[in-house]
Amino acid sequence: MKKKLEVYKHLRYNIKMNMLNGLAWAIGFNMVNPFIGIYAIKLGANDFQVSLLNSLPALMVVIGVIPITYLINSLKDVHKFAYTVLYIARTFYFLLALAPFFNKELQPWVVVVLVGVMNLPSMAVGMCWQSFMSELIPPEYRSKVFADRNFWTTIVATITVLITGWLLDKIVFPINYQVIFTVAFIFGLIESYYFSRFHVVKRDLDEARPGSFYEAFKNMFESKKFIYFNVTSFIYYFAWIMAWPIFTVYKVNFLHANNAWMSIFTIVSSIGSILAFYKWADLSNKKGNGFAVALSALLLGFIPVMWATAKNLYVGAIFDFLGGIAVGGYNMLLLNWLLELLPPTSEKMSYIAVFTLITQISAFIAPMFGMWLYTQMGYVAFMILTGITRIVVSILYFLVANYEDGIKEMEVKQ
Numbered sequence: 001m002k003k004k005l006e007v008y009k010h011l012r013y014n015i016k017m018n019m020l021n022g023l024a025w026a027i028g029f030n031m032v033n034p035f036i037g038i039y040a041i042k043l044g045a046n047d048f049q050v051s052l053l054n055s056l057p058a059l060m061v062v063i064g065v066i067p068i069t070y071l072i073n074s075l076k077d078v079h080k081f082a083y084t085v086l087y088i089a090r091t092f093y094f095l096l097a098l099a100p101f102f103n104k105e106l107q108p109w110v111v112v113v114l115v116g117v118m119n120l121p122s123m124a125v126g127m128c129w130q131s132f133m134s135e136l137i138p139p140e141y142r143s144k145v146f147a148d149r150n151f152w153t154t155i156v157a158t159i160t161v162l163i164t165g166w167l168l169d170k171i172v173f174p175i176n177y178q179v180i181f182t183v184a185f186i187f188g189l190i191e192s193y194y195f196s197r198f199h200v201v202k203r204d205l206d207e208a209r210p211g212s213f214y215e216a217f218k219n220m221f222e223s224k225k226f227i228y229f230n231v232t233s234f235i236y237y238f239a240w241i242m243a244w245p246i247f248t249v250y251k252v253n254f255l256h257a258n259n260a261w262m263s264i265f266t267i268v269s270s271i272g273s274i275l276a277f278y279k280w281a282d283l284s285n286k287k288g289n290g291f292a293v294a295l296s297a298l299l300l301g302f303i304p305v306m307w308a309t310a311k312n313l314y315v316g317a318i319f320d321f322l323g324g325i326a327v328g329g330y331n332m333l334l335l336n337w338l339l340e341l342l343p344p345t346s347e348k349m350s351y352i353a354v355f356t357l358i359t360q361i362s363a364f365i366a367p368m369f370g371m372w373l374y375t376q377m378g379y380v381a382f383m384i385l386t387g388i389t390r391i392v393v394s395i396l397y398f399l400v401a402n403y404e405d406g407i408k409e410m411e412v413k414q
Helices: 002-042 047-074 078-097 107-136 139-170 175-196 212-222 224-241 244-254 259-287 289-307 313-341 348-377 379-402 407-413
Strands: none
Touching (some): 139 259, 224 379, 244 379, 289 313, 313 348, 348 379
8 A cells, every 4th residue: 555655656746747847848949949930030041041940950860860769778767868968958049049149141050050959969858758758657647647738838838939929029139039048948947857857767777679770670661551651651741841941931031920920820820739639539539540640631731722822921820720730630640650550569669760760851851852942933833732742642641541451460360
C-alpha cells in the first residue's frame, strides 16, 4: 500500500511538472516562432533567405537524426542529457535578439543561421522526450494527461501570439523584437527548469542498442506498405512545405500584413485545428488512421488554390482557419498511422527516426525549390500547381491506406 501511494505521488508530481513545462514552452515558443519570418524580412532578408528559414532547420534534422538516435539509444541518463541540451536550445532566443547589432548585410544571415542551428538541439530534446515520457505516465493516464496539456498550452499559445503581435506593432523596431525575444529566453529557462524536475529512472546500460537505427532502416523493407507510406509522405511533404515561404512573402510584401496580422493568422489556424481535433479522432476510430490522413491531405490541397484568389488579409484569415482544420488532422494522425505501420518487434524510436530523416530531406529541399518555382511561374500559377500536386498525392495516401501488405498474414501462418 505504501509503495502504491509513493508511485501515485510521483505520478502526480510528474504530471504537474509536465503541465508547467508545457505552459512555459507555449509562451516562449509562440513569442518567437510566428514572427521569425517578418523579423528576417524587416532586417532585409530576400526571398532566398526567407526560404532558408524553412530549409535549414530541416537540414539540421537530416544531419543530426542518425547520430542523435545512436547517442540516445546509448545513454544511461537520457533525462540529464535532455534538459542540458534544452537550456542550450533556448539560449538561441536571446541570440536572435542580438542580430540587429551586426553589420546590415549580415543581419538576415544571422537570423537564418541561428534559426537553422537552433533546430538541432531542439530536435534532440524532442527525441529524448519521446524516449522517456512513456515511462513517466502510465498508459491508463496518458490520454487525459496529454489532452489536458494540449488544451491549456493551446489556449496560452493563442493568448501569447495575440499579445506579442500587438506589442511588436506598438514598440519601435528593432527594440520590439529584442525585448520580446529576451522575454522568450527567460520563459525558455523556466521551461528547461521544469523539464529538469521530472523524476526519471535511469536506464540500465544493457538496454542501449546503438545499432538499432541501421537495423530499423534495413528491416523496414520487409513491409511494402511501410515503404509506400514513406515514399508518399516524402512527396506530400515536398508539395506541402514548398509553399510555406511563399505564404510569408505574399502576406508581408503584397497584402502588407503587420505583426498583429501575422499573429491573427496563427491564431485562426490554431482555432481551426482545435475545433476539428475530436472530429478527426472520431473519423480515425471509424475509418482508420490511413483514411483520415488521406482526407486531411486532400482538404489541405485546396488551401493554396484558395490562397491564389486572396486579395486582402480578411479573406486570407478565413483560408488559414480552413487550413488549420486540415493541418490539425494531418499532423495529429500521421504519427498514429506511422506507429500503426511499424513492423512487429521494431523499435519505435529508430523507425520514427527513419521516417523523420526521409521527410526532413524533403523539407530541406522543398522551400528553396518552391521559392525558385514561384519566381519562374508567378504567385497564382504556383499556388494552383501546388494545390493540384497535393490533391494528386493525397490520392496516393488513399491507395496506401487500402493496400494489404500481407506481412501480418504470413506471420500468423508461421
